Amino acid sequence: MTPHTDAQPTAARLAATALPGRPCSIAAALHILGEKWALLAVRELFYGNHRFDRIARNTGAPRDRLTARLRALEEAGVVERRAYSERPPRHEYHLTEAGRDLAPLTQALLAWGDRWLSPEPPVVLRHHPHRTKATDDPDHSDRPDHPLDAAWTCRTCGTEVRSPDLTLEVRSPHWDRHGPTTPDSDATTAP
Numbered sequence: 408m409t410p411h412t413d414a415q416p417t418a419a420r421l422a423a424t425a426l427p428g429r430p431c432s433i434a435a436a437l438h439i440l441g442e443k444w445a446l447l448a449v450r451e452l453f454y455g456n457h458r459f460d461r462i463a464r465n466t467g468a469p470r471d472r473l474t475a476r477l478r479a480l481e482e483a484g485v486v487e488r489r490a491y492s493e494r495p496p497r498h499e500y501h502l503t504e505a506g507r508d509l510a511p512l513t514q515a516l517l518a519w520g521d522r523w524l525s526p527e528p529p530v531v532l533r534h535h536p537h538r539t540k541a542t543d544d545p546d547h548s549d550r551p552d553h554p555l556d557a558a559w560t561c562r563t564c565g566t567e568v569r570s571p572d573l574t575l576e577v578r579s580p581h582w583d584r585h586g587p588t589t590p591d592s593d594a595t596t597a598p
Contacts, residue, residue, distance in 0.1 A: 429586065430579040439483045440509070444468040445476045446516070449502070449509055452486065457499035485509070514557055531555075 426434050440446055447466040456462055463473050477500060480486040485506040488498040502509075514532065521528040532555040559568040581589050 429582060439479065439485065440512075442476060444472050445480060446513070448473065448476055448480065448500075449485070449506060450513055452500060452502050452506065453510065453513055457501060459498075459500070462500065480506070511557075511559075514555070518557065 426438060428434060440449070444466060447468065448462050451462045451465050454465075456465055459473070459477070462468075462477075463470055466473065468476070477486060481488060481500075483505075484503055486500045487503050489501055491497055491499050517530070517532065533552050534555045535552050536550040560566065561568050575584050577583050581587055
């Protein structure tokens with residue numbers, strides 16, 4: 408997953424910069440994805456369900472709400488509609504590159520839910536190492552399929568990342584770790 412820095416700003420990217428509160432990519436992402444029907448629709452697309460009826464059935468979303476969420480995801484560049492029938496006109500939904508980059512998020516939510524909420528995991532992601540093997544690794548094809556036990560790994564040093572190993576570098580002007588740094592900010596943020 409690499410930052411998308413060379414593209415023209417989309418309407419969603421520009422709108423995210425105008426959100427109230429701390430300038431934050433989490434807030435911007437939640438502005439697009441923060442409603443449960445949006446993330447459940449993305450989940451279904453990852454599971455290979457591209458047609459509206461299947462997405463509606465598998466999410467349990469009211470059809471009007473799901474329609475609105477899919478339109479918002481399309482406007483934000485997370486999904487795209489593709490025609491599969493001209494008569495009658497019918498479309499199915501597919502993840503864009505931005506949508507496919509949500510895989511770690513959906514995997515993290517799945518892992519958290521399995522650990523803290525589900526007595527027995529309702530689905531298991533399986534890793535198939537032979538499908539993504541490196542051509543220079545002859546032993547890779549001997550590895551069996553197995554449940555995914557994903558870890559967050561630093562690309563720079565190759566070590567597994569844990570929360571205590573992280574610090575916050577605030578880059579937004581007039582903000583620090585505790586909040587706004589302007590003299591009148593306490594008056595505007597106090598309850």
